[in-house]
Amino acid sequence: MREILYRDAICEALDEEMERDDRVLLLGEDVAFIGGNFKTSVGLYDKYGDLRVKDTPISEAGFVGMGTGMALTGLRPVIELMFSDFMLVAADQIINNAAKITYMSGGQVTVPMVIRTPIGAGRSSAAQHSQSMQAFAAHFPGMKVVVPSNAQEAKGLLKTAIRDDNPVLFFEHKMEYSNKYMIDDVVEPIPFGMANIVRPGTDITIVATSSQVLKSVKAAEILEKDGISAEVIDLRTIVPMDRETIIQSVKKTGRLLVVDEAYERCGIGAEIGADVMDDVFYYLEAPIARIGTPNVSLPFSPALEFPLIPTVEKTVEKVKKMMK
């Protein structure tokens, strides 16, 4: 085990995969010379050169589309979008193109492309730089959707993403980049579609994503003191979704809370509730619940922004309500 910053774990995964497979290349705004806006590719430009670690112009639709063209012709591009909000600038290329080509071709081709991009509020970045786009990505078929919860998970899941033959949306939480974690000396790829029970419990199931996993664990620790035993599941990937692990857990606990930072409406909480409903309905002791970002734009002022972000306290409070 060793200590590492979340951002460096991302960088290591990129480096190791590029080392392993020269079809892997990295493109995006400011990824090369300065090593990325969030410093997730420091050193790679020096190591792999200009053609393989490429600073692009500010042309998101253009360079995401280029990634698709590369993926169709034998390469395995990793594209960085500086903020996940900018997926909307390239939305047609991501959703109408990259995600549909394998299907539209009747399986003739695959599109092994990873789009890495940061999500999350908390930096006073306001309405256009603070969104969490995982529910948006999951709504449309054809992309795998990954939401790693810490440095080890990020490294292992990014390796899997790069080795996957399909388009993968890989969401890094921007408040995590500077956080320190202990990780294994060697991190193996973590398979998609296998949720991780990070804390067993018996009274309620909390399914969480990304940075909400650690917050949920903290909430569980607080709840423990009140005699409430919460099972926390790190979903890891939204597509594919590990329904079975969730269902088994809820059958045991009788309660389900989903915590994910995307907008609440048509969000991840709604989806998981609907998805498992049939299987768990007769086991439920309380209504399925969700915590997400409320359905308003994200404000700049910390006085307004922080109250909107899912927190440990909100989770504790919601669980207590559900236990009544």
Next chain:
Amino acid sequence: MREILYRDAICEALDEEMERDDRVLLLGEDVAFIGGNFKTSVGLYDKYGDLRVKDTPISEAGFVGMGTGMALTGLRPVIELMFSDFMLVAADQIINNAAKITYMSGGQVTVPMVIRTPIGAGRSSAAQHSQSMQAFAAHFPGMKVVVPSNAQEAKGLLKTAIRDDNPVLFFEHKMEYSNKYMIDDVVEPIPFGMANIVRPGTDITIVATSSQVLKSVKAAEILEKDGISAEVIDLRTIVPMDRETIIQSVKKTGRLLVVDEAYERCGIGAEIGADVMDDVFYYLEAPIARIGTPNVSLPFSPALEFPLIPTVEKTVEKVKKMMK
């Protein structure tokens, strides 16, 4: 009452609003000289001229953004996107800009813009021309989202949309354009946020949108013969959502099925279930259920496409299962 095509009802609403208010103008691809790809603006170019009914180049992000600029400076533009799939080409302008400006400005300005666009499968238009984008629109805050069910509803709701001071996404179902309906001689604006109980019933609540409303009514008629009394609610607007009407109905019937043609994952069915859950949970006699488009791309061949579309039969079958 008189008979009218759905497409002509749209056209009448546009005409009447343009007649009433010279700040209203229409922009889009092929809306002028040929009166729209789906013939929803026939005659308006001749009546109102080139500046007011404007054929645009194929520049969706550009002309949606222009609409925002018009709306900020005293006009009330109606923008036609030829297929709702193309919202993705203009997604940043719709979601990061039009929908957020009022909020980001602290309420200094409003953006009275309507984006009209067709949804729905059934024409062998394949993966890039068949999607139903209402859940996508509803996920992001700042837009009202309208899903009219027939000609009368379309006309009345479009008038309201044009008079609304906020961005409105107005979804027309492309399989409806050539359908005939009886409508009132004079159609008044229909308020947003008021669902319409189109068929009362006691055993199950079916909340439907767009062309699924009529299909649900047909399903209810079939179910009637089996002694099942279904209440069908035309949701009309997804944002704002009339929770109260749904909740009251489900409290009465004990069962809820949502039928909407958007992709199922993170879709409208998931949302409504999650939204009313707390209020109806203890009244439920069966798990809340949903019918949507399965989470795959839409295929071209009718042999593949039709089985994916929500139908009367699927609704009947699902309800029967829920009654067991």
Next chain:
Amino acid sequence: METKYSKKHLLSLYEIMYKMRRFEEEVFEFYKKGMMPGLAHLYLGEEAVATGVCAALNEDDYIGSTHRGHGHLVARGADLGKMMAEILGKATGYSKGKGGSMHIMAMDKGILGANGIVGGEIPIATGAAYSAQYRGTDQIAVSFFGDSATNEGTFHESINMAAAWNLPIIYVIENNLYGISVDIRDVTNTANLADRALGYGIPGVVVDGMDVLAVQKAAEEAAERARSGNGPTLIECKTYRWQGHHVGDPAVYRERKDSNEKASWMERCPVACFRDQILSMKITEKEVAKIEEAVEAEVQTAVTFAEESPYPDPAEAYTDLFSDL
């Protein structure tokens, strides 16, 4: 008339153009008979463009195509039977019936995809060019698109990158004057769309898109430039479509400015004119007729194959979304 090209080459150009023509006439028949699901955008009248451009390419080069893509496929030697089957939504089609006319993909012919999103394929083809550069191959990419697609942001973003990085790609504007009903001259301010090249510091060439040899020549120069590391070229081919935007479009908008517009273009039919041209060049009527017969047979075989092929099994709707799930 003189030409540097061999008799064999001239005949093969004619064969390809004639094949496009006959193939699409049959597509139109299927539509009229109500046997074609959805719509198709016919290339009739524009045959010289794809034929001339593809004559300048190698087998392993890449093509980014459009909603009006049948011609590009034929020019690359795609299987007519699999094409027609796809257009009819049959299980034996290139895309197993999942794509249809607008999304025929033939990776074996370097066709990266037809694309229902106007401008959608331009960055994808540009990425293939980057890929060729990265892998150090001799390959180039060609991106075909219509006049009106030049007003999409992707056109701009792609060409800028290709120009900045000297990517081996040719951008081909098939300027048939219209985007559906909208006259390109009403929504853009330059007489020649090739002028767009000026803003990127790359060559922009205007070519008579009804003249297959002129097109081939321009494409050869551009291909040479691309292969030798000198970057992209923008070629504007002036052409015209015989039919409306799609098989169901009566195209009333054409008579708006010039009632003779269609007729005057049809006089310059690329297929008929080239036939006359080669007949004046030591090629005999008999040689041409032989080709036409062979093409006819190939087209009829494709038609029969497509008609007799089964529709896909409904369960197929759920496969091919991912390679592994």
Next chain:
Amino acid sequence: METKYSKKHLLSLYEIMYKMRRFEEEVFEFYKKGMMPGLAHLYLGEEAVATGVCAALNEDDYIGSTHRGHGHLVARGADLGKMMAEILGKATGYSKGKGGSMHIMAMDKGILGANGIVGGEIPIATGAAYSAQYRGTDQIAVSFFGDSATNEGTFHESINMAAAWNLPIIYVIENNLYGISVDIRDVTNTANLADRALGYGIPGVVVDGMDVLAVQKAAEEAAERARSGNGPTLIECKTYRWQGHHVGDPAVYRERKDSNEKASWMERCPVACFRDQILSMKITEKEVAKIEEAVEAEVQTAVTFAEESPYPDPAEAYTDLFSDL
């Protein structure tokens, strides 16, 4: 030196530039003291651009701004107190603290919005120009954006429409050489971005963006063209930013090609040079000093106002999404 402008006008130009300079120095101070939430993109060094352009405008003209928008606001006479309060996230800010530095909107000054999406504001400003044309007013719009924003599709789509329809708008490129760390010359192939105009059939003008009078002159010509119905102009102002991309950026990338780059631009400081210039034009040190004192007072008042203003009530997070819900 000679100029057609009055002493009063020259002094007012200096006042505006000096105000921008001092205002942003105070913003930077707030950042360094940890009192500013998030980040800000400073206009320091680029003052002549907004000042010169806005000097050519009328009160009711429109401005589309960017993430680097403080200068545009000051040039339009926006309230410094409300600006600073917004930058600090206070309830008294232009946007009640909801927007912040990147989204200050001041509709009363014709500022349609700063915009955190690069290229995002270009079509919006273009729509305002269409609106002016439609309403038959004398208004024009100005769209400011950076060098690197010219590589977004919205740039292309907007200018094409404005050119096709002769919209009354001026597109102003603030070419400070970089988009964050990326040198525009590495991702685009033309020496002058103004050359982009060639592809749209509109005038493209290169101007010394450190010279406020040169900028004003170019803007006046463009404004005249726009107001008389002759359509858009693209003006490229060559300029430089003193600081990194944002307040937290050390800007190491600048020494990459030319270690003297920053120093040589700073020698040409638009504020200091213009000060010297007007002192050589019958304007006295005393007159200048008087202005500087007044600006200083105004800036200090703004700083105090912002500091002393309250943060918004958390419940405010839920208002202003819609005008009516």
